[in-house]
Amino acid sequence: MNILPRNGIFEKTSLPYKLEGLLPVISKETLQYHYGKHLETYLNNLNTLLGDSEFKNESLETIVQNSNGALFNNASQVLNHVLYFTQFQKPSAENKPQGYLKKAIEKAFNSFENFKNIFEKQGISLFGSGWVWLSSDDSGNLIISQEENAKNPITKNLNPILTFDVWEHAYYIDFRNNRAEHLKSLWQIINWDLLELRYTEKHRYHF
Ligand SMILES: [Fe+2]
Incomplete structure (x- = not known):
């Protein structure tokens, strides 16, 4: 995966399921806060911090591997949450690796x-x-x-x-x-x- 900004701005990755789609494991309310508010805050902070920095237009992975401090924390939390939220699908007791x-x-x-x-x-x-x-x-x-x-x-x-x-x-x-x-x-x-x-x-x- 290589996550790139559009015109210097990172956009929110959409969920591959509805907010009710992970019930009863993860509730709609949790997704509203976790995906809707926590991830959004990290994303807004990242875009603000990028400003005109040397990392503007670099991929998210490059920023995570080469930055530190607040820029690292917010960039890495965006990457972590994108990998986290996109790995889910509707519940099944039969879920196993193949x-x-x-x-x-x-x-x-x-x-x-x-x-x-x-x-x-x-x-x-x-x-x-x-x-x-x-x-x-x-x-x-x-x-x-x-x-x-x-x-x-x-x-x-x-x-x-x-x-x-x-x-x-x-x-x-x-x-x-x-x-x-x-x-x-x-x-x-x-x-x-x-x-x-x-x-x-x-x-x-x-x-
Ligand atoms: Fe989180």
Whole structure:
């Protein structure tokens, strides 16, 4: 993915589902706040900070990899939330990875069930605000990482595939302080076909 501004302005990525489309896992009200207000604030801050800076007209990924301070925080939060919101689809208990990503998960974590347990635990144990990520390295190997606050694995030259937002704004309306239950429920709405593309597009020459 390479997210580019239009005339120097980053625009909001539209959701691939309706605001009611993720019920009962994520409510309409949560999306109204999380996508409608939190992401919008990061986006407005990013566009204001870009102004006439050296990063004007650069891709979002380039800004995240090369900036710091407030510009980094807002740019990275926009990238994080775009990757987060676009990875969902309507709930299904049968949601499972397929294809190359399934094989890579089983190679790295023995089984999908084991992977889910490790991923959830990393999300639960992250102190304060941040993100847990599944990424791939240049060889296509999978890595789970905790990233504090706004950090994104592309700053470590990793390719982000899946992420759970563990900032309280992601779950407080629907699950109050129960982060663990929120994370457990997210598996029902993961669009594994999209994640397969995020994985294979980066590594097509390795297969
Ligand atoms: Fe968030």
